[in-house]
Amino acid sequence: MNEMMIGFILLCVLFALLASGFWVAFTLIAVSIAGMVLIGNDNFGLLFGTSTWASVSDWSLAALPLFIWMGEILFRSNLSKDLFKGLTPWLTGVPGKLLHVNILSCGIFAAVSGSSAATAATIGKMTLPELKRQGYDDKMAIATLAGSGTLGLLIPPSIILIVYGVAAEVSIGRLFMAGALPGIMLVILFMGYTAFWSYRNPDKSPQTERKYTWTEKFSSLLRLIPIGTLIFFIIGSIYAGLTTPTEAAAFGVVGSLILAATSRSLSMNTFIDSLMGAVKTSCMIIFILVGAAFLTMAMGFIGIPRMLAENIALLELSPYMLLFILTIMFIILGCFLDGISVVVLTTSIVLPMVLEAGIDPLWFGIYIVLVVEMSQITPPVGFNLFVIQSLTGRDILFVAKAALPFFFLLLSAVLIVTIFPQIVTWLPHTMSRG
Template identity: 80%
Template sequence: MDELLIGGILIVVLFAFLASGLWVALSLVMVAIAGLILLGNDNFGLIYATSTWGAVSDWSLAALPLFIWMGEILFRTRLSNDLFEGLAPWLNRVPGRLLHVNILSCGMFAAVSGSSAATAATIGKMTLPELKRQGYDDQMAIATLAGSGTLGLLIPPSIILIVYGVAAEVSIGRLFIAGAIPGLMLVFMFMGYTVYWAMRNKNKVPHDDVSYSWSEKISALAKLIPIGMLVMFVLGSIYGGLTTPTEAAAFGVVGALILALTSRTLNTDSFYKSLMGAVKTSCMIIFILAGAAFLTVAMGFIGLPRMLAENIALLQLSPYMLIFCLTILFVILGCFLDGISVVVLTTSVVLPMVIQAGIDPLWFGIYIVLVVEMSQITPPVGFNLFVIQSITGKDMLFIAKAALPFFCLLLLAVFLVVVFPGIVTWLPTTMTKN
């Protein structure tokens, strides 16, 4: 049977399974089996066993459950309250005031959780009630949380960067380094827009005549020291070449447990819940990786990646045109799948085209995460939108509309890294030379 015909049938089968509510991992497995059957290959049991074992036994994946567990532990400590109380006095005179707490808190928590959903949930539960109590505009409070909650995908250590690194065989350490500058760029873009909005809508930002002395500000800043030390320790050890990402993740778990103990929020119940939360999330991701590995091998038997790469080469698309087409593809997929599923599902098919076009796989990893960040606040299946809806009880359309400016900012960030790829590649290249 013709490869193109098989590919068309498999796309229909995949979306049929996803629309039916079947797990993403099982959908991938079923599509792979269907493809092999159409090809006349009935050894799918043996192929599944060998392909999935190779995919999930990679040592680099050991960092995944450890970073997830670190985030789960910190999710159950006083970290969120300390972030709010530590940042608030310093933002009192900045236009937008406490709205910036959402952005900076998400940025700092993203650096230790690695998860977009965990970042949005943790910070949202703490900041939204306080912002509402003080009279801040509901729509802007939700918007800053929805946008900056996506930072959990990009600011290292990022779970999705680990998944991409394993799938694309790119150094996870270099991906972490490459994500630092784009992550900081997004933080400044979000804060800049918030300042602009606050100056245009002064009536929607409550006035506060409270002034803080320098001693009070320094005292508040001290509450950020524990989380700051943990971030510097985990990321500094990776950037400095002292540890691998897996070793840094193990040290991060130890540091998170120490923080939880010193804050007196670690008990048998919170420890058990953090451990089970990490196990459930890790198993879900590993299951998706196993299904995607099986699908990748099946696609190899059918010849779809080779055919697509050859057809793209024949079209002679410029790298910019290819990136434009892929951006549309990833945003559409993000409307139906979570970010990790998008990365795992598309990497094996898309990467040959990207390499054929002369695009650096390291740069492409950061690009794809930025686009997936956009999909996190794109209805109907933007994960951050669901998280915020569960916290606020607001209508999904209200939340999606509120998040639209930050979606546009993420789109601008994608444009900037495409036009100026050095934003991504400069730091890892410089550190590698040193």
């Protein structure tokens, strides 16, 4: 039985198990075992132990549970209220007004959360009721939250960038640097579209707003100092080379505990809840990484990555055509899997093709995160759609339709970084030379 036939059988097994609701980690392990059996290798027990230990004992992976815990602590603090009150006075004169609070709050919170779902849930709990009370268009309020909630995947520190860095053996610190400018670009795209929509639909925004004095505006900035300081320290220390991502994550946990304590939202119950939330999320992600490591090893024994790389080379596809095909594949996978599962499931198979085509794996990491961001607002399994549905009680199709313009904005961001890859690579290359 050749590699092509084995690959087809394993693909059928993979989709059958996923369609049945089988856990992603167990599915990856089951497919790996099936592949080893098909090639007559019965040492999969020993191979599972050796391959998985190496995948989860990488020290850089220690940043993962720490950043998740930091996000869980801040999720339970009064940070989101301070963000809203600190940004509101500055946005009442901008077309779109308080709709921009969704975008900027998500961008700021993403820089300390690293989680798309946590970003959308935290900001949405506070902004959506206030926007509805003031008479903003419900559909646009949901759209801005769904779209900008995905920033948690890209703006560093990003959990999914840590996962990709470990899987692809790319520096996590350099990935964090590479994600900064594309993240800022997305915020600008989202705010630009929101301002344009508001200009074209003036009847869907409240016309009477409270006027703030300059004194009130500058005093409101005091609410942003704590979170701004935490962001500056975490990201700045990594960019300056003063700390590794793991060390910065540890300091971030301490900083988030101090913020929660000073805002009087830290109690024994919230501390335990944040710790348990971080443990559950970390275990889920690491278990998926274990399955993905075993699948990577099994695919290597079978020879599927080599076969795919050779076939891609024979097709003589241009890098742009390869990226076009991969984009379609990632979007389809994102309709059925969460972002982290997409990354760990595909990296070992796709990366040889990417390297064969001469594509920078650092740039590819940001590209894949942008495409995964698109899948977060793509039905039927867009995680952000489910989060917002639970917040609003709206039908999932209504939420998906509302988020559609932001899907196309994310698609345009993919095109921009493909045409101008320097947006991704300039900062890490500049910092490494410095």
